[in-house]
Amino acid sequence: MEIPYTVEVRRDTGLTNGKIGIWLFLASEVMLFGALFASYILIRTGAPTWPRGDTMLNVPLATVNTIVLISSSVTMVMAWASLMRRRFETYRIYMGLTILCGLAFLVIKYFEYSAHFHEGALPSTNNFLAIYFTLTGLHGLHVAGGMAVNAYFWGPGAKLYKTNPVWFTNRVEHAGLFWHFVDLVWIFLFPTLYLL
C-alpha cells in the first residue's frame, strides 16, 4: 500500500502528511518541556533559598556544549540544503558532522555528570539538582534519539534517495525540525539552569 501525501501537499492542509506529523509531535514536546519548566519556576519561587547555578554547575563546559549544539544546527540545515540542490555526497558529509556534534555533546555531558556524581551531587541532594538532572537528562535522551534518526538517514535510510529523492529530502527536513527543537530547548535550559 502506498503512503499518501509524502511528496505532494494535501489541498486541505497545504502540507505533506509528514510535516503535519512532525509539527504535532513537536507540539506535544513543547507541552512536555513546558510542564517541566513550569515546575522549575514554581519550585524556585516557592523555595526560601536557591543556589546560584554557576556555584554548583560547570559553566565553561556547558558553554562549549552550547557552541557544539548551535554548530550542529548549522550542519543539519546544510545537509538539508545539499539535498535540495541534489548534492548527495555533500549531504553525507554535513549529516555525518551533525551526528559527530551530537556525540560530542553527549560525551561532554557525560564528563559533567561524572564530576557531579564524584562530588556526591545527586538528584536527591536538593531540589535544584533534582530539576537540573531531570531537565538535562530528558534533553540528553532527546539528543540521543535525534542522533539515532540522523544516523539512520546517514546510513541505511539513505537508500530511499535513489528511488525517491524528494521524499527522502522531506524526511531529512523533518529530522532537522526535531533537531532544531532539541537545540532550542538547550538554548532555554542553559541560561535558566547555569546563569540565572
Place this chain on the structure above:
Amino acid sequence: MNLRLVHAMLIGFSAALAVLFGLWCLNRYGQEDGVGRLIAAIAAFAMSFGLVAYDRWFLRKTRTLR
C-alpha cells in the same frame, strides 16, 4: 514553516543568548578578580554579531529553498 525559517529563528535566539551570556560574564567580572570573564564577555558579544551576520547570509543564500 520550513526548516529554513526555523533555522533562522534558532540562530536569532542563539544571538540573543550570546548577548545574555556576555552580560552575565560582565556582571561576574565586576565581582571577581581576573580578566577571564572580561575576555569571555567580549567573545560572547563578538559571537552575537557573528551569528546575526550568519543569519542574514543564510537567509539570502537560501532564498530559493522553500
